[in-house]
Amino acid sequence: MTQAVRHDSMRARNLGLVLSEVRRSGPVTRAALAEITGLTKTTVSKMVGDLIEAGMVTETGTLRDGERGRPGTAVSLSGERVAALGLEINVDYLSACVVDLTLTVRLRYTQAVDNRVASPVETLARLQKLIHRAVDEARSAGLVIAGSTLAVPGPVNGGLLHSAPNLGWHDVRVGDLLVPDGGLPGVEVENEANLAALGELWFGTGHGDFLHVSGEIGIGAGLVVGGALFRGARGLAGELGHVVVSPDGPACRCGSRGCLEQYAGQEALLRAAGLPAPAPRTAPDATAPDLTASGLTVSDGATPDGATPDGAAPDGAAAISGAPVAPGAPVAPGGVAELVARLRDGDGPALEACARAGRALGIALTSATHLLDPGTIVLGGVFAPLFPWISGPVRDAMTERLTAMRHAVPEITVSRLGADAATLGAAGQVIHRVIADPGLHLAAARTAPAPR
Amino acid sequence: MTQAVRHDSMRARNLGLVLSEVRRSGPVTRAALAEITGLTKTTVSKMVGDLIEAGMVTETGTLRDGERGRPGTAVSLSGERVAALGLEINVDYLSACVVDLTLTVRLRYTQAVDNRVASPVETLARLQKLIHRAVDEARSAGLVIAGSTLAVPGPVNGGLLHSAPNLGWHDVRVGDLLVPDGGLPGVEVENEANLAALGELWFGTGHGDFLHVSGEIGIGAGLVVGGALFRGARGLAGELGHVVVSPDGPACRCGSRGCLEQYAGQEALLRAAGLPAPAPRTAPDATAPDLTASGLTVSDGATPDGATPDGAAPDGAAAISGAPVAPGAPVAPGGVAELVARLRDGDGPALEACARAGRALGIALTSATHLLDPGTIVLGGVFAPLFPWISGPVRDAMTERLTAMRHAVPEITVSRLGADAATLGAAGQVIHRVIADPGLHLAAARTAPAPR
Incomplete structure (x- = not known):
């Protein structure tokens, strides 16, 4: 018994x-894989x-094959079957994406x-509906989540x-409230x-x-050191x-000042900037936008008809495309889009608002740089579309405070993912786990239905 | 050649x-070591x-032997021969210690x-003189640094x-300025x-x-996560x-406010607190306290005769004792000793100064807790002797700001090492490297002179 367990865990x-x-070196031959991993050719095959x-x-x-010179059939990672679902609840949006094993964004x-x-x-x-829709689309394309x-x-x-102070949520076991969709494993929950x-x-x-700064209604950050997340x-x-930017400043929803x-x-x-914060679009139970009607927006600017995912062919023939998402300026949500428009017009209060926010961000990032020593600082979320106006004040505040002691202020760059970063990271985390332990998913992937 | 190099590195x-x-499991038999490491008994022996x-x-x-039941000779780590030198330059003191392979403080x-x-x-x-003295004492006891x-x-x-703003030092290759003492390897330099x-x-x-806070003239911190230092x-x-505690506060020597x-x-x-900051004891080149005369203080309160190390027997027979340093309240240096005396007397300005400093420390530690998520906060350096008066205001400020969002404020404890922590850590770092790669030190350790 012990022997069998050992054998199974070693096989896994x-x-x-x-x-x-295969992911790291592909395309790669079976012979090269045997040499790299130290396993026998029979086992590898x-x-x-x-x-x-x-x-x-x-x-x-x-x-x-490099060393022996004999030709062999090469293998690579395939995105045709196994995929992961990335989800996000944020203060003013919900989002979902499907990413395949090659980290290609499919939806x-x-x-x-x-x-x-x-x-x-x-x-x-609402999120459950989004899940149903995404899983359904993925299955139609022959993908197994x-x-x-x-x-x-x-x-x-x-x-x-x-605690999510901006949502007013406290001590919620979010994963337990989501009913897994027919055969879908339980949802894991993680900080955005x-x-x-x-x-x-x-x-x-x-x-x-790098330190990635997520500017949303709230502001969070994630530090990556040596390719791993610091937790x-x-x-x-x-x-x-x-x-704390200013100890006697305005009261915060978190209880501090x-x-x-x-x-x-x-x-x-x-x-x-003199703009209203995005007004609640709906009263809770009344006119909530129905997902199947018009509440759905698509982040690359396609028509919000509630069914068109990114990369869909205009005729709707290929609901899920294998093409990677094109990089580009992230779309500013809600009131931020209006703010960007005013900034482009050189509106005084809008520029002043960015300067003030940038100065505060520079002060907080000064403290963060002293404590965390990040390599680079990547401004994401709403700070991505605001980058042209906010990055200068951030850099000025940091330069003023850090230069004498550290010589160099960390490089400040813009995220190309904007508000999509967390949803993509959520799906990517699942894919990385599948690749580390594919054995758990072999059976399900073998019996997947063919694409419709 | 490649084969030989491979063999050597594998042996190392x-x-x-x-x-x-041996360190982890000792006392341990050779048979058990072979079983644990997977090496043959011949190799282990x-x-x-x-x-x-x-x-x-x-x-x-x-x-x-646990598994086989046969008795064997056990081996343990020995502190008799190999030791490390820990050194510190701080703003108002120099220090040195010698620690042996078992992490026993010898001096x-x-x-x-x-x-x-x-x-x-x-x-x-001055530090060079301290090094000479410590190395000489260590050699007398048969230790190899x-x-x-x-x-x-x-x-x-x-x-x-x-940059050490409080020393006024910038871009100094400190290690290069120290002449290694006869046979002593080069000095490695690290943040205190x-x-x-x-x-x-x-x-x-x-x-x-934990997050260890070093309160000296300057204030630094070191974060340990899962037993490893976060750098x-x-x-x-x-x-x-x-x-940054208050963005428009007093100007700091680092260039910020x-x-x-x-x-x-x-x-x-x-x-x-209305106390003078410790006045410079000496003009640079004039009456600098001579290390061989009376400038030397011993941190456990032994008579400052310039030659008595910790743990020395009163009759001077055993200049270096193998006994570990007894834990106890750290000694407050200079003006801080006077501050502690006033705090004990309930002096108003002294208490008010601690309350103010504690509040600021609590604000900075609130930011640090949000960014670093430390398990426990250990107050060290001068905050160790001040702990009874400063920890309350720290805890109050953190509780006020953190509780709603995090439920629990990190536990705040006092370091038992006080100002000795950095010097001991410096020596401990060398010992940990020796244990990880003892091969480099075998030859020197074999030919060490016998204790005088």
Whole structure:
């Protein structure tokens, strides 16, 4: 019995080793895989066969083996079968994406909705609809969803969302409130700022050392050091939004005073610019935008008809495309779009609001730089569309405060993912786990229905 | 050749594996070591023989081997031969310690001296005398110094001290200015706050997750997560003293404004309490206290005769004792001792100064908790003797700001090492490297002279 368990766990580990190596080195021959992993050619061939059968690996032509010179059939990672679902609940939107094993984004939905005026159950019911829709689309394309991760705007420890002050949620076991969709595994829950940093690592600029700042209604951050996320002792690190900028400043929803969010959060920014914060679009139970009607917006600007995912062909023939999402300026949600328009017009109060927010962000990032020593600082979320106006004041404040002691201020760059970073990171986390331990998913992937 | 190199590096790795396992599991038999490490009994026996010859390991009686039931001779780590030198330059003192392979403190010197009024070269000349004295004492006891690390009060990257604003030092390659003492390897240089955190880990309370705060003239911090020091992208993390407490506060020597040091650094504290900051004891080149005369103070309160190390027998027979340093309240240096005396007397301005400093420290630690998520916060350096008066205001400020969002404020405890933490951590770092790769030190340790 012990022997059998050992054998199984060793097989699982070796299968993960082989698939990880295919990802890193592919296209690669079975002989080269045997040499790199130290496994026998027989073992590698059997495992590659299983992975091909599960649609995780595919043969991609002939390759001459480097050391021996003999030609062999090369294999690469395949995105045809296994995929992951990334989800996000943020203060003013819900979103979902489907990412395949090659980290190609296959589907991406964003639904603008004010979750502050809805109860957790109502918000989760909307999310559930989004899940159904995404899973259905994915299945139509012959994809098997191996798992899902949900990004939430607050610190999470062991599945428990401690507090999302901007949503007014406290101690919610979000994952338990979501009913897994027919055969879908349970939803894992993680802090959105952490997932956004991982999204930036896997889908964005791909530096190994950076602090990713997620500017939303709240402000979070995720630190990546040496290609790994820094989580702190209990996974609660990176709450940049509640770094104290001015100790006697305005009261914050978190119970403290003078937190960064009170100066550079989306609401504070819009208010300072003389713009209304995005009004709740709906009363909780009345005219909530129906997902199947018109509440759905698509983040690349396609018509919000409630069914068109990113990359869809105009005639609707290919609902899910394998094409990667084109990089480009992220779309500013709600009131931020109006703020950007005013900034482009050189509107005084809008420029002044950005200067003030940038100065506060620069002060908080000065403290963060002293404590965390990040390589680069990547401004994401709403700070991405605002980057041309906010990055100067941030850099000025940091230069003034840091130069004498550190010589160089960290480089400040813009995220190309904007508000999509967390949802993509959520899906990417599932994919990385599948690649590390593909054995758990072989059976399900083998029996997937063919694309409709 | 390649084969030989491979063989050597494998032997070095296995030797480190065996010694690390002796440290972790000792007393342990050779048979058990073979089983744990996966090496053959012949290899283990040969390596243990080499380590015994080098005085790194010693036989400590008979032990029954757990699995097989046969009795065998057990071996343990030995502190008789190999030791490390820990050094520190801080703003108002120099210190040195010698720690043996079992992490027993064998010698500890502290010299009060104002290094702000001396040039780097003068300060290093004083340190050089301290080194000579410590090495000489260690050699008399038959110890071989395997290496030394120097703690400095500022960020260090690749041996370069970027800036120690409180010393007025910038871009100093401190290690290059120290002449290695006959046969002593070059001195490695590291930030004192990082080393103090490691000192706390290895010699103090021994938690695996904590933020150690070093309160000196400057204030630094070192974060330990899962038993490892967090260094950031370039090793410059943990500069708590320059976290912004109030953005328009008093100008700081670092070039910024309102840094924590301006509220809770030793000088700010003494000034607020109506006490003079410790006056420079000497003009740079004139009456500098001669190390061989009376400038030397011993941190456990022994008579400052310039030659009495910690743990010395009163009759001077055993200049270096193997007994560990007894835990106890750290001694407050200079003006802080007077401050403590006034606090004990209930002096109003002294209490008010601690309340103000504690509040500022609580604000900076609120930001640090949001960013770093430390398990516990350990107050060290001068905050150790001030703990009874400063910890309350720190806890109050953090409770007020953190409770609603995080439920629990990190536990706040006192360091038992006080100002000795960095020097001990410096020596401990060398010992940990020796244990990981003892092969480099075998030859030197074998040929050590017998104790005088």
